[in-house]
Amino acid sequence: MSGDKEHAIVVENLTKDYGDIRAVDDVSFTVKRGEVFAFLGPNGAGKTTTVEIIETIRAPTSGRVSVLGLDVATSRGAIIPRIGVLPQGFNSFDRITVAESIRFYSRLFGGSAADVDGLMDLTELREKRDVQFKNLSGGLKQRLGIAIALVNDPEVVFLDEPTTGLDPHARRAVWSVLQGLKSKGKTVFLTTHYMEEAELLADTVAIISSGRIVATGSPARLTEMHTEQLRVTLSPGDAASIDLIQRMGFNPARTIDDGVDIPVRTSDDVLGILAAIREAGLPAPSGLEVRRPTLEEVFLKLTSEPPAERSRRSAP
C-alpha cells in the first residue's frame, strides 16, 4: 500500500477499543517525510493510544498503519531500529546519570558508535552528564528523553507531549532542540496540547477529539478554514464611535481596558469603519489592532463541539 517515498507514516481507518471504550475511532492521516507533524488534542482524546500504535507498542483493533513503508502489524522488528520515541511523562532509571542513560539506550540499539557527546551537545546536557536522573529538573529530564530518542539516529522521531508541565524557559529550550531536529531533516511526530507549540514548530497539524480527527492542515490553513472572521480592536472606544459602528451593522463590544472589539469579515470592513469615524469628525483612535483568531481558538471551537456536529463538519 504505502511503500512510497513521500510519506513517513500512513494511517488508514485506525480503530482501537479498550473493552467497550473506543479510544480511537476510524482515524486516517498521513505524515510526509521530513515534516514536523503536530498531533493536537485535549487530554484523553486518543493521542497517546494512536502514537503508541504507530510506534508498534500497541496493537490496533482494526485499520492499517505503516511507518517508512512497513506495516506495524508485521514489521515491528524492522521499524523499531528506524524510529526514536520520547514517551509521555518520560522517566529513566533514578540513579543512572545522563551520560550512562544515553549509553545504555544506545547499546540496546546495538549502537557502539552512538555519539553520546554529540547528543548531549544537541540537547545542551553536557554540563549535566554526571548528574543522576532523579536530580534533574523537569526540562532537563525531557531533554535527556529527546537525546535518548535519538540514540539510533532515527528517521522518524515521536515526541509525546515533550513540554507538558515545563515552565516557559524549559519549554523554549525544548523547542529549540526540536527546531534543531527539523533542520536536520528528521520527520517529527509531535503530540501536544499546546497550540503555540504547534503553531511555532509544525508544518502540518491534525486535531483529534474523542478519538476522531476533526481537522488537518497547516496551522495557517486551519485558522483560515475554521474562522470566518477577523477581529479589530480600537482604543479608546468612545460611546459615539460605538454608536456609529453599531449603526453600520457591526457588533462592537467594550473591552475591559476601555477599548472596543469588533468582529469583521474582511480588511475592507476595517477601512470602512476608520473612514466613517473620520467623516463623522469623531476623535481618531490612538490604538488599532487587527488579528486573525489563533489556532487555540480554532482548537477550542473544534474540540468543544458535540460529536454529531463535528463529524458533519469534518466530513470533507
Next chain:
Amino acid sequence: MSPRVVAATLVVRIRSLYRERSALFFTFAFPIILVLVFGAIFTRPERLNFELPVQDHSRSEASARLLEGFTADHVFTILPVPLDVDPALYAREHKLTLLLVIPSEFQSWHDLRAVERDAAAGAPLTYVHDPSSTSVDTKIQLLNSIVAAANQRYSGATAFITLVPQSILSGTYRFIEFFVPGIIAMAIMTSALSNALNSNAELRQKGILRKLAATPITRADWLVSSILYQLMLAVVSTGAILLTSYLVFDVRLHIDMWLPLIVAVEVFAFVGIGMTLTPLAKEAESASAVSNAVLFPMMFLSGTFFPVEMMPGFLQTVARFLPLYYVNEALRAAMIFADSASALRWSSILAAFAAAAFVAGTIRTRWGE
C-alpha cells in the same frame, strides 16, 4: 483546638489508609496472619502418649521387660525400628527426634548384674536425638525418669542402665546451624520476588517499560538479565551470611557443589513466581501487597525459623506446597547433614516448581500492554 478540624483530619487519614492496600495489609492483616500462624504452632495440644522408636538388637526377655516399663502408663508407644539400619541415618530420614538403641548384649549384661550379682555390670543404652527439636527435651526427661525407675529394680550403688546421648548429627549441631540455611533461603527468595514484583511495577508506573518497549530489547534479554542480576545478589548475600555466622558464631556448615546449585535453582524458581504474579501487581502499592502476601506466610510456614515438624499436621501439609520448604530442606540436607541423596531429592522438587513457574510466567508476561 477545633473538634471539626480534628474530625476532618481523622476522616482523611482513615480514607487514605482504607484505600492503600499495602498499609492495610501491614496494619491489620499482617498481625492477624502472625497470630494465626504462631498460634497454630505454639498452641498445639501436648500429646502425652509419645512415640518412641526403638531399635532392639537384644530381643530378649530383659529388653522386653524394659520396654514394658516405657509403655506402662501409656507414656510411650514403642515403634520398632529395623535392625539393619544405621540409627542416626534412619532418624534423619524419618524425621525422628528421638530413637533408642538397645544393644544385643543387653540380656547378658542383665544376667551379669541380676543373676551373678556383679555390681559393676552396667548397660549403656544409646539414644539418638535431634537437638534442634524443642519437644525432644521433654521426651528425654521422660526417658530418664523411666530408666531411673527401671534401675530401682537392680540392687547396687551404681545404676545399671545408663543413657548415652548421641546427636542425630556427626558433628556439633546447634540451633544456629539449623537457622543459617533458612536465612540464606529467605534472603534469596525476598530479593528475587520483590525485585520481580516491586521493581517491575515501579518501572511500569514510571513508563520505563514503555520506553523499553520502543527499543529492540526482547523479553528474553530482559529475563536473562534479571536472572543474572539475582544470581549475583544471591552469591553475595549467601557469602555474607555464611561469613558473618562463621566469624560471630563459629558456624561451620558443609559447603560443596550443592550450595551453588540449590541457590541457582531457588533464584530461577522465585524469579519465575515473580513473573507469574507480575500481572497482579501493576502498581507499586499492589506489588508490595502481593509480595508480602506471598513472602510472609512462606517465611513462617516453610521452616525458616523453626522446624516444620513443630507445626500442627495441617500446616505441615501446607508447607509441602510451598517452594521455600524445599529450598530449606535441600539446603539443610546439603549443608548440615552433607546428605547428597536428600539434597538431590529436594532440589529436584524445587526445580519442578521453578519450571512450572517459568512456563506460567512466560505465558502471562507481555511487554507494553
